[in-house]
Amino acid sequence: MVISIYTKYRPQKFSDLIGQEIVANTLRNTVKMGLVSHAYLFAGPRGSGKTSTARILAKAVNCENPKDGEPCNKCKFCEEIKSGKAIDIIEIDAASNRGIEEIRELKENARYAPSFLKYKVFIIDESHQLTKEAVNALLKIVEEPPSHVIFIFATTDPQKMIETIISRCQRFDFKKLSISDIVKKLEYILKNENIPYEKDALEYIAVFAQGAMRDAEVLLEQIIYSLHEGEKITKDLVLNILGGVDPLFIKELFRTIVNKKFPKAIEILNSLVTKGYSAEDIAKNLINFLRVGLMLKVDGSLSLEDIPISVTSDDIEFIKSEIKNVNLRYLYNVLDLFLEALPKIKYAPVQQLPLELAILSIFDKEGENSGKQ
Structure with missing residues (x-):
């Protein structure tokens, strides 16, 4: 059987978690000091490591030979959990098991002592999707759980979680990775x-x-x-x-706009659409470059670490070189016009028309400004 990369390289210890060092260190220390809570809330964007962290925590609290709060990954308990065969680690997808009947089954299961491990761990993913009735049914057992039970709620949308559940949990916020x-x-x-x-x-x-x-x-x-x-x-x-738009084309479009070569900008835009790129993708990429340009204009010392999930290190150097002689207000106005144009693309009879109008609006405003001078 072929094992996917995601499965093969899934973090197995707290120290394996990349980009979530504060969460990892805090959880490791709570295990090390024997201060494990009965309920946790892991909140953060998808793919940020919430479920992986929940599984590591489940191993750490049940490990026969933990070292400094880390699971050993060698004992029979760690091996069972790692293989997904541990019947005392119960993972529930609240997106598809969100009703009161499923929660009643969970409560009944929680009453019984673990069959194999020290703790019975319930990992409830996408927990914000539980119905109000299901959450109300959970409240009592989350507030006063049996000593052998740990609840871990994972959610991408904590704002939708009912406050009475949040208040009963130790909350950890996961961030998007750089x-x-x-x-x-x-x-x-x-x-x-x-x-x-x-x-x-x-x-x-x-x-x-x-x-x-x-x-x-x-x-x-x-x-x-x-x-x-x-x-x-x-x-x-x-x-x-x-897929996606070749960054070289976006750089050329960005360069023509910041240097106020508007006819050339329209030519490049139409050339990209002719090549098969969607106007929406072009707009999103250009807006991203303009946003970074605005940030760099405000603080030129910003690095890849300071500008999350948007551009590469080469892109940053390119943008820095292009905006040296560009006015901050000009960048702001251009970005604003393209943001206004973006939602109009969907309904335009010619998909690039809102972007062409945005470029012409910049041209018109610049003409007005030069006329006043």
Whole structure:
């Protein structure tokens, strides 16, 4: 059986968690000091490591030989949990098991002592999707659970969680991963798999993944399956497989607009649409560049770490060089016009028309300003 990269390289210890160091260190210390809570809330965007962390915590509290709060990953309990065979670790997808009947079954299960482990751990994923009746049924047991039970609620939308559940949990907030965090993990995987790569190719995978490690690993696997023996993962290969607008074209469009070469900008825009790129994708990429340009204009010392999940290190250097002599107000106005144009693309009879009008509006405003002078 072929094991997916995401499964093969899933974190097995708190120290394996990339980009969530505060969460990892706090949980490790609570296990080490024997201060494990009866209920946790893991909140954060998809692919940020919530379920993986829940499984690591389940191992750590049940491990026969924990070391400094970390599971040993060698004892029979760790092995059972790692293989997914431990019947005392119950994972529930609240998106499809959200009703009161399922929760009643959970409560009944929770009353009984673990069959094999020290703790019975209930991991409830997408817990914000539980019905109000199901949550009310859960309240009592979450407030006063049996000593052998730990609840871990994972959610991408904590605002939809009922306050009475949140108040009974220790809350940990997971963040989107930075490009450098994702690249670090992808490099580790490729080195282990002996696959050659270009680092900027991995940065583009990270940009496509939008801060989700799981998505990045799935994309990387898709690219690996496309390789010929000995072939290197390059930026061009990534763009060809994953789609999206070639950054070189976006850079050229960005350059013409910040340098106020409006006829050329319209020419490039129409050329991209002719090549088969959607106006919406072009607009989103250009808006992203303009946003970064605005941020760099305010603070030129910003680095890849400070500008999350949007551009590569090469993109930052390019944008810095292009905006040196550009007015901050001009960048602001251009960004504002393209943001207004973006939702109009869907309903336009010619998909690039709202973007053309945005460029012409910039041209018109610049003409007015020069006329006043």
